[in-house]
Amino acid sequence: MQKMFINGEWVEAISGMTRNIINPYNQKIIATAAEGNEQDAKRAIASAREAFDNKEWAFIPAIERGAVVQRIASLIERDRHELAELESLDTGKTVEESLGDMDDIAGVFRYFAEMAGKDGGAIIDSPIPNSMSRVVHEPVGVCGQITPWNYPLLQASWKLAPALAAGNTLVMKPSEITPLTSVKVFELMAEAGIPAGVVNLVLGPGDSVGAELSENAEVDLISFTGGIHTGKKIMQAASSNVKNLALELGGKNPNIVFADADFDTAVDQAMNAVFFHAGQICSAGTRLLVEESIHDDLVEALVERVKNIKLGSGFDASTQMGPLISKEHLSKVVEYVENGKKEGVTVAVGGGRPEEPELQNGFFYLPTVLVNCTTDMRVVQEEGFGPVVTVEKFTTEEEAIRLANDSIYGLSGGVFTNDIAKAERCVAKMRMGTVWINDVNLYFPQAPWGGYKQSGIGRELGKSGLEEYQETKHIFQNLKPEPMNWF
Numbered sequence: 201m202q203k204m205f206i207n208g209e210w211v212e213a214i215s216g217m218t219r220n221i222i223n224p225y226n227q228k229i230i231a232t233a234a235e236g237n238e239q240d241a242k243r244a245i246a247s248a249r250e251a252f253d254n255k256e257w258a259f260i261p262a263i264e265r266g267a268v269v270q271r272i273a274s275l276i277e278r279d280r281h282e283l284a285e286l287e288s289l290d291t292g293k294t295v296e297e298s299l300g301d302m303d304d305i306a307g308v309f310r311y312f313a314e315m316a317g318k319d320g321g322a323i324i325d326s327p328i329p330n331s332m333s334r335v336v337h338e339p340v341g342v343c344g345q346i347t348p349w350n351y352p353l354l355q356a357s358w359k360l361a362p363a364l365a366a367g368n369t370l371v372m373k374p375s376e377i378t379p380l381t382s383v384k385v386f387e388l389m390a391e392a393g394i395p396a397g398v399v400n401l402v403l404g405p406g407d408s409v410g411a412e413l414s415e416n417a418e419v420d421l422i423s424f425t426g427g428i429h430t431g432k433k434i435m436q437a438a439s440s441n442v443k444n445l446a447l448e449l450g451g452k453n454p455n456i457v458f459a460d461a462d463f464d465t466a467v468d469q470a471m472n473a474v475f476f477h478a479g480q481i482c483s484a485g486t487r488l489l490v491e492e493s494i495h496d497d498l499v500e501a502l503v504e505r506v507k508n509i510k511l512g513s514g515f516d517a518s519t520q521m522g523p524l525i526s527k528e529h530l531s532k533v534v535e536y537v538e539n540g541k542k543e544g545v546t547v548a549v550g551g552g553r554p555e556e557p558e559l560q561n562g563f564f565y566l567p568t569v570l571v572n573c574t575t576d577m578r579v580v581q582e583e584g585f586g587p588v589v590t591v592e593k594f595t596t597e598e599e600a601i602r603l604a605n606d607s608i609y610g611l612s613g614g615v616f617t618n619d620i621a622k623a624e625r626c627v628a629k630m631r632m633g634t635v636w637i638n639d640v641n642l643y644f645p646q647a648p649w650g651g652y653k654q655s656g657i658g659r660e661l662g663k664s665g666l667e668e669y670q671e672t673k674h675i676f677q678n679l680k681p682e683p684m685n686w687f
């Protein structure tokens with residue numbers, strides 16, 4: 201049984217309810233997890249509040265907090281294989297991808313551990329005679345953290361590591377369908393020596409546990425990664441006590457290929473952009489914009505390669521793409537492509553479920569390329585979150601940028617060209633939080649991550665990733681106090 205971690209103890213749900221956790225490759229039950237609700241969330245929030253108010257964690261020297269966060273990184277490295285296998289069981293992604301995630305995750309803990317003691321504040325040049333003015337950073341307080349199912353532990357690490365490094369206490373709610381690695385990392389955090397009550401884990405659904413975290417007035421900050429519709433609900437709920445708010449939402453990310461780009465690299469990266477983890481990536485390059493003069497050749501080359509993508513179990517070393525996360529999500533992707541067909545797209549490859557008998561118990565969908573697409577189509581505008589790329593043509597640089605920006609989202613985008621001046625002109629006009637030139641989907645702890653427009657609010661990772669978990673206090677001291685006699 202996967203239990204919840206509240207006030208330093210492993211506990212079942214107050215209601216006694218549980219949920220079966222399903223392997224998306226074969227629909228077998230891989231674990232049973234406690235299914236918490238509002239009551240469990242309230243208990244965890246009270247524990248985090250008490251731990252924050254007694255200031256044990258917030259007031260220890262930052263360098264010591266950093267050392268504990270470093271220990272968490274070492275424990276993740278020690279248990280890298282076990283964690284990667286749990287992640288692949290839970291999500292269906294290949295173990296190779298999950299091992300890469302675990303390395304990234306350890307790197308995130310190390311990055312924020314090192315930042316913990318680096319910034320002691322600043323002295324301000326006060327304009328008032330006989331005074332001293334300085335700025336210090338303090339933790340925000342109790343943080344609610346809500347994560348999605350597609351990168352369960354990676355997205356958790358982007359929240360846990362900076363929150364701890366900055367001296368906060370927290371309650372995390374992972375996606376109810378992929379809790380396994382989050383449970384394991386809470387075991388590791390306890391082993392690393394985090395005091396009781398500082399980190400709390402509540403398992404369960406969004407509309408009860410998640411909603412309580414978003415509304416509860418004892419929570420000072422809510423950090424959410426997930427879909428746009430949930431993000432809007434959380435933003436509303438967070439207004440209850442004007443919580444600090446961080447939202448990492450979806451994307452519908454354009455990938456522009458100019459005729460002067462390296463052709464083979466552009467084809468290869470167009471695939472990497474959208475077929476890793478079966479397209480279930482917020483920054484997936486789902487909108488391929490190709491200069492008209494190379495459009496037909498590029499589509500032909502892409503289709504030839506996409507036909508050979510090997511689907512299967514994430515535990516089979518020859519597998520290149522695993523299943524989608526759930527039956528419900530598969531239905532959504534099917535509906536999304538079927539609707540695209542009604543809108544007039546042509547399926548160049550894929551466009552349905554695979555026929556191999558050994559894949560029938562998994563939630564598989566074929567890697568799919570759709571052509572004859574236009575920006576006004578739903579299939580081009582909505583985040584389908586599957587292995588589906590839409591291809592549009594453009595003839596000028598201006599048109600490419602206009603198409604790229606024609607979205608409510610602004611998470612990420614790519615530009616492929618050998619003309620650096622052209623690349624820089626495009627980048628300057630692309631309204632996205634991350635833009636890659638001649639590459640796709642790269643992220644690392646040192647660089648901020650987040651979205652323009654409806655892709656979110658705030659930034660994770662980088663210096664700003666720590667600042668999200670800090671309040672800034674200005675301290676002014678009068679060095680020569682004497683009556684003013686104004687009144």
Ligand SMILES: NC(=O)c1ccc[n+]([C@@H]2O[C@H](COP(=O)([O-])OP(=O)(O)OC[C@H]3O[C@@H](n4cnc5c(N)ncnc54)[C@H](O)[C@@H]3O)[C@@H](O)[C@H]2O)c1
Nearest residue numbers: 347348349374375406407410411426427430448449450482
């Ligand atoms: N911008 C990023 O960095 C990033 C990273 C990963 C995923 N995502 C996005 O996440 C989405 C996929 O994840 P998902 O399907 O798990 O998203 P989701 O919004 O359905 O769920 C995310 C989390 O929110 C919880 N939740 C659901 N309803 C809630 C409510 N009313 N109040 C509070 N919490 C609630 C869920 O239980 C889950 O833990 C995609 O849109 C993807 O683009 C964004």
Ligand SMILES: C[N+](C)(C)CC=O
Nearest residue numbers: 350351480481482483
């Ligand atoms: C942020 N990232 C790219 C790791 C995962 C998005 O789904």
